[in-house]
Amino acid sequence: MAVVSISRQYGAGGVKLGMKLAERLGYQFVDRNLLGQVAEQANVSLKWVEEVEKEAGGLMARFVAEWARQHPHVRNIPDASTRFDETAYRAFLTRVISNLAAGDRVVFMGRGSQYILKNNPKAVRISLVASEQTRIANLMEHYSVDRAKAEHVVNKEEKRRLAFLCGFGEGKSEETACYHAVLNTGLVHQDDAVDFICKLVERIG
Incomplete structure (x- = not known):
């Protein structure tokens, strides 16, 4: 068994992917x-x-x-x-x-779980990223807002997220070395990302 920590840039589609992953694995x-x-x-x-x-x-x-x-x-x-x-x-x-x-058997979405679980041998730590334009487009589609509003929200929430992560005292707010994998959701289809993470969970768990 394992646990999964998913960190994501704001607007990278992490919640949908996380929910689909949890359902696929039968995890909370x-x-x-x-x-x-x-x-x-x-x-x-x-x-x-x-x-x-x-x-x-x-x-x-x-x-x-x-x-x-x-x-x-x-x-x-x-x-x-x-x-x-x-x-x-x-x-x-x-x-x-x-x-x-x-x-x-838990999938954690953000909240610094990648740092909290860094010494847990059963934790699979994933980071989801996407270009700013992709994240803005995602928000425009999901929330039906115009580009200016989506751009403002993406920048504001991403700064807030990084500031929160800095508080865990891990040096850089987004240190990629702590992750098993970094996936670009603008280039990797969600189903393919879920398949990949499931394979990691199977091997590590």
């Missing part, structure tokens, strides 16, 4: 939305735990319950959430991702 897919919910709602209601249990196969819910017991000062407030500063959020992501990775 953990993306920014799920991790963001956990970080903001550490002490959660029963209803939320049940929703996470269904979505994450129990692994996330058990971890959240453990974390909440160890942090009794965090309270669940209706229509509000606990905000973490970036350092605390990064530390929390490190623990969440490490715990989920211990269970194998």
Whole structure:
């Protein structure tokens, strides 16, 4: 068994590829939305735990319950959430991702997982890139926005992503040496990329 970390330039089509890969492998897919919910709602209601249990196969819910017991000062407030500063959020992501990775069979989408899992021998680390023009075109198609808007979003979000990665203290924000493979989604068809990653998972896992 293995785990997969996918890092991607904003607009390179990583989420679609990651979801397709997880489905193909029969793995759990953990993306920014799920991790963001956990970080903001550490002490959660029963209803939320049940929703996470269904979505994450129990692994996330058990971890959240453990974390909440160890942090009794965090309270669940209706229509509000606990905000973490970036350092605390990064530390929390490190623990969440490490715990989920211990269970194998997970595809992680971003959030610094390539650095968090750098010493995990079962982790397959992939970086997805594409030209700026390809990424802009992807956003225009996916969100039905004009070129100016897509260009603004691509540049803004990519700068934010790189700044976040710098916080992990790994030197350059996007050090390619930490990846098993770097794939250009503008040149490699999504299905071919999924096939390639599956072969890596099979060999390494």
